Amino acid sequence: MDQxxxxxxxDLAFRIYLVITTMxxxxxxxxILYYIVRNGIAVISWDFLTSLPKPPGTSGAGIxxxxxxxxxxxxxxxxxxxxFGITLGLFLTEFSNxxxxxxxxxxxxxxxxxxxxxxxxxxYLWIVVPMxxxxxxxxxxxxxxxxxxMIIRSTEETLxxxxxxxxxxxxxxxxxxxxxxxxxxxxxGFNGILTGILLxxxxxxxxxxxxxxxxxxxxxxxxxxxxxxxxxxLIIYNFATSPYADWQQIAWGASLILILFVLGLxxxxxxxxxx
Amino acid sequence: xxxxxxxIDHLTVTIGDDKIIKDISMSFYxxxxxxxxxxxxxxxxTLVRCINRMxxxxxxxxxxxxxxxxxxxxxxxxxxxxxxxxxxxFQRPNPFPTMSIYDNVIAGYILNGIKLKRxxxxxxxxxxxxxxxxxxxxxxxxxxxxxxxxxxxxxRLCIARALAMKPRVLLLDEPTSALDPKSTAHIEDLISELxxxxxxxxxxxxxxxxxxxxxxxxxxxxxxxxxxxxxxKLFTVPDDKRTEEYLSRKFG
Numbered sequence: 001m002d003q004x005x006x007x008x009x010x011d012l013a014f015r016i017y018l019v020i021t022t023m024x025x026x027x028x029x030x031x032i033l034y035y036i037v038r039n040g041i042a043v044i045s046w047d048f049l050t051s052l053p054k055p056p057g058t059s060g061a062g063i064x065x066x067x068x069x070x071x072x073x074x075x076x077x078x079x080x081x082x083x084f085g086i087t088l089g090l091f092l093t094e095f096s097n098x099x100x101x102x103x104x105x106x107x108x109x110x111x112x113x114x115x116x117x118x119x120x121x122x123x124y125l126w127i128v129v130p131m132x133x134x135x136x137x138x139x140x141x142x143x144x145x146x147x148x149x150m151i152i153r154s155t156e157e158t159l160x161x162x163x164x165x166x167x168x169x170x171x172x173x174x175x176x177x178x179x180x181x182x183x184x185x186x187x188x189g190f191n192g193i194l195t196g197i198l199l200x201x202x203x204x205x206x207x208x209x210x211x212x213x214x215x216x217x218x219x220x221x222x223x224x225x226x227x228x229x230x231x232x233x234l235i236i237y238n239f240a241t242s243p244y245a246d247w248q249q250i251a252w253g254a255s256l257i258l259i260l261f262v263l264g265l266x267x268x269x270x271x272x273x274x275x
Numbered sequence: 276x277x278x279x280x281x282x283i284d285h286l287t288v289t290i291g292d293d294k295i296i297k298d299i300s301m302s303f304y305x306x307x308x309x310x311x312x313x314x315x316x317x318x319x320x321t322l323v324r325c326i327n328r329m330x331x332x333x334x335x336x337x338x339x340x341x342x343x344x345x346x347x348x349x350x351x352x353x354x355x356x357x358x359x360x361x362x363x364x365f366q367r368p369n370p371f372p373t374m375s376i377y378d379n380v381i382a383g384y385i386l387n388g389i390k391l392k393r394x395x396x397x398x399x400x401x402x403x404x405x406x407x408x409x410x411x412x413x414x415x416x417x418x419x420x421x422x423x424x425x426x427x428x429x430x431r432l433c434i435a436r437a438l439a440m441k442p443r444v445l446l447l448d449e450p451t452s453a454l455d456p457k458s459t460a461h462i463e464d465l466i467s468e469l470x471x472x473x474x475x476x477x478x479x480x481x482x483x484x485x486x487x488x489x490x491x492x493x494x495x496x497x498x499x500x501x502x503x504x505x506x507x508k509l510f511t512v513p514d515d516k517r518t519e520e521y522l523s524r525k526f527g
Binding site for chain 2: 168172183
């Protein structure tokens with residue numbers, strides 16, 4: 001009898017331990033969000049979103065160029081990584097057992113593990129140096145390299161689950177192999193592939209390191225991909241490390257915008273997964 | 276006399292090290308239903324898959340001998356053309372999940388990039404669904420996705436999809452094995468109606484089904500064609516002892 005009550009006590013203690021530990025771990029997350037919202041909310045206004053950064057001490061500064069820049073960088077990255085990512089994912093599904101596929105899988109794993117700063121250096125050597133200057137294009141390529149593994153993997157994982165019978169149905173109608181892939185197999189996995197793309201975007205949206213020596217930053221608005229360009233992570237990095245209080249304030253505001261964007265993407269991804 | 280549409284000549288199929296089909300020769304008759312029956316693993320599915328070259332999807336498959344459609348060897352034709360002439364319906368219903376019922380029926384045209392006028396499309400969809408006995412059940416939901424259909428309805432949708440390509444031969448690979456008895460009866464009735472327009476070759480492991488719907492029956496055992504003849508003869512006075520034993524359910 002005694003032994004039983006000790007066991008019950010231990011069970012209860014363990015459950016309490018689980019709950020308390022979880023709560024403790026939620027504290028830093030809550031604090032991060034709290035600080036960013038508290039410090040950032042004050043500067044956020046329509047003007048903040050639509051004006052350009054100004055010298056310290058002047059009012060009415062904004063981050064419009066960083067928002068546009070981030071959009072342009074992510075857009076370039078998506079444009080480059082999505083077609084290649086889906087193609088490679090399709091290859092891995094279709095030639096699942098080939099030797100080349102296992103080599104590709106290892107490469108993808110390695111690419112995923114490469115620190116983002118190293119990817120930035122590679123983009124600097126391959127694109128910035130030959131082009132003779134920093135550019136949005138080189139930043140976009142660095143980000144594309146970071147998105148690629150996520151898109152390849154989610155495509156492969158999704159397409160693997162598509163029943164073989166669908167492929168047979170299409171081929172059985174006399175549809176050529178390439179059309180079967182493009183019109184049946186890839187659309188059937190659309191949700192899963194889109195999820196991978198959104199996760200990839202969420203990941204690179206906050207990347208700073210690969211942009212330091214590729215996109216570089218730019219205090220002005222530009223839409224030219226061959227020019228240096230600003231982005232949310234870059235403006236946060238540059239302004240937060242500056243000695244001016246009003247610039248630091250802008251960095252908080254930019255952090256809040258960035259976090260809202262990434263949170264929004266995660267929520268969107270969740271609803272897509274549920275469907 | 277019955278006209279021959281399809282001839283199999285000394286067909287042997289090996290997959291890896293296994294001989295699945297052993298030197299089979301037989302002819303199929305136009306606008307008749309031919310049932311291919313036999314115990315599991317006798318090669319009946321492989322045999323029909325060879326007829327529209329779907330076996331080419333399976334790696335390490337080696338085929339010798341020939342199959343000819345109206346005297347033309349299908350192994351010398353483009354597989355894509357073969358599959359348009361010889362349609363196929365599979366064991367499990369496999370409508371395209373991302374397409375509406377309407378688009379599923381004309382999927383063969385859409386996916387092959389064949390342009391049709393609106394009126395032609397409507398006409399093909401309606402007549403194919405009529406032939407598959409599905410029109411009355413889905414005519415008000417043509418532009419909805421087919422996911423809400425029952426298994427039997429989905430299978431009839433797949434039959435409509437195959438018929439829409441106006442094939443000369445329709446292969447049915449155990450079309451009712453995943454269906455309930457009521458849907459099975461519905462599809463069996465349908466098969467009897469369809470032979471007015473198309474030659475049907477049907478694989479079945481159900482002896483009763485073969486006797487109910489087919490004009491000719493072939494009995495396969497361990498990759499060999501044991502006996503082939505009119506269903507009436509094969510079921511009443513089989514020549515081979517093994518056929519008799521299979522029919523009296525001594526094995527299989």
